[in-house]
Amino acid sequence: MEIKIERNILNDGLAWVQSVVDRKTTMPILSNVHLEAKGGTITLTATDLEVGVIGTIKAEIIQPGKITVPARGLYEIVKELPNQIVQLKAAPNHWLEIKCAKSQFKLVGLDANEYPALPKKSGGQEFNLEVDVLMEMIQKVDFAISTDEARYNLNGIFLETGAKEGKTCLKLVATDGHRLSLSERELKTKVPLTQGVIFPRKGVAELKRLLEDKEGDIHFWVGDKQAIVEKEERQLMVRLIDGQFPPYNHVIPQKQKRVLSVSRESLTQSLRRVAVVTTDRSRGVKFSVSPGLLEISANNPDLGEAKEELPIQYKGATFAVGFNAAYFLEALGVLEDEQVVLQLNDEVSPCLIQSEFDRGFTHVIMPMRL
């Protein structure tokens, strides 16, 4: 293999693929990036077997071929090179020579034939989604993804389609068992997704990178166990989580007894201040609600206590309920509304937050015992 390519183009391509490479892999070849030169392009591939990324870039191919070299090493080198033409040339015993201006490097590689094969599309369903819509939906739910490995079926975003008033809609749901975030949007195009799939956390992070600063449509292929997302010359392959997503519809409260409305900005500011005295582990704050008034308080035997009052719109009985302030702040952070409406029931039932601005947004937070 021998190619010539502009440093900036190569650097962009490597930046895209190298991030999925796992530092602590048990298979040495997975630390490597796979380079294949063929027909005027060079294809860069990296994977940790859960997530795989492919980038195709134009290059001057002097001799076709393939090789694998340490992804981080190659990326670090190329990053420091001057913006000139870089020459990559395979040498015997899987070495790779890198030349640019007056610099020369040699990297130890591994046999490209031993690189694991990435999944190919077979069966499954294909559809397109709008980049900006998808990105917004992801941002409204992904913070609620569970990081608890024991609840592996919650370690991702659940993606499913449904029908609403005769139109197809897409639903993205994430939960860690303590709170749940749902984003629902009507789609202009038909999405032939017969059943919901769980898109893993790491895949979501890569998908966000893929969508960044992009416009137009993005192409999805969803199979039984894998999904492939394509945008221009970049591809993302994801192993879907093999598990059952919990029946999330059951935990979204239907009728709530107590409804209050409060300025989103002041609630956010108050929570931030009061949360300072909470313990790092629980972040527990107390909401004491009385007609027209919300008092947020917290105390921590190691630090002290805090209390703040906020005007609210509420008529009804006085009650108190505890919440994790961090969960509330994250939910408030994705809302655009000026006034946020909190719908509550009792101190062991979830709080429902919906948006006037984005009718497809539903958020549920479970209280804490105080």
Place this chain on the structure above:
Amino acid sequence: MIEKNSSFQCDKKLQIRPRACAVAAGSHRTFFHVDLDAFFASVEQIKNPKLKNKPVIVGGRNSRRGVVAAASYEAKRFGVTTGMPWQQAKAKCPEAIFLPADFEAYAHYSEKVQNILNEMAPVVAQGSVDESYLDLTGCERIYGTFRRAAEKIYGAVFADTGLKVSIGIAGSQSVAKMASTFAKPSGMIEVPKGSEKKFLSPLPVEAMPGIGSKIGERLRQMGILTLGQLAAMPQNLLRASFGIYGPFLKSKALGKDTWELEVTETIKSVGKQETFPEDISDWQIVRQKLFELIEKVGRKLREDNLYARRIGILVRYADFTVAGLSKTIPEPTHFDRILFGYAEKFMQPLVEGRKPVRLIGFTAQDLVSKPPQLDLFQTAKSERWERFYKSLDTLKQKLPARSFRATI
């Protein structure tokens, strides 16, 4: 392990902070170890003054196969020791008075002693029902000398409860504990600063709290028999054999392991074991007994609002060999039915088709209090179970014992 009939074994451990061995030599800390002499038996003698100066043995009588839980010094003189089978104790000391254990009374007296100690020392950490560690660093000016402080503590406990204590005074907790053992009964030993090495060096390694039979055996194989020899071992050699515990062992042998006393005690485990009136081979009978044990442990856990993350089971066969295991369970719980589900699964293979069983035990370990955060998918269901067990526990409290019983 001591077989006690019908006793909870709540393992309340002092928390040892990681800087355990970081306290430098020449540090001027002073710890007391206050140990109640023949605690259970002494309480019985106080409850019933007629038993004074008579050999009293607690535990064992309600079953002909029980063992000695505690013996008064009068009985110990005949060679009766804690853990000895009842029959053997009877043979050694025919005139001994056997009494069933009265744990409520012991808890009452233990609390009384704690109250006294709390008034006399700034930092008190209860090690178990009959022993406490006191940090009296800097209190010599209040009491004159540490010996005076010990005399005052002895006097106050005796005047208020009639119980006698032995006190060890030293610059570290373990040395203080060893000193109190030597001081028994009704004595006091102070190991002055700087003479810890002299005090410790002739003693066998197992005399040191924290060095059990397993580590003791390994040390003996290395030719280390006394604490003096252990103290002389090079650090790197101990590190190679015992890992990070190696340097800790050495500092123990030098009498330099002090740790901060954590005043708030935490219950680490709750367990219960019972000896069958006769050896049992029938799994169904063992299973029923296991259920009864778990009912009691579960109730104790719910009373203290604790959840077990780990459960342990123990089977002692007729020939006194032991089998058991301890496993972490996926979700912390204190529901009998869930605890029993796991325990049954663990125990069945140890009983069926094996030797007849003499005793079984169940322990709830790695206890945690309930996470304050409620769960979207589990709370509703577990709240219902919580209410169910709560009513069950109230019912059990109201009705006389044995008037009803849950079956499997």
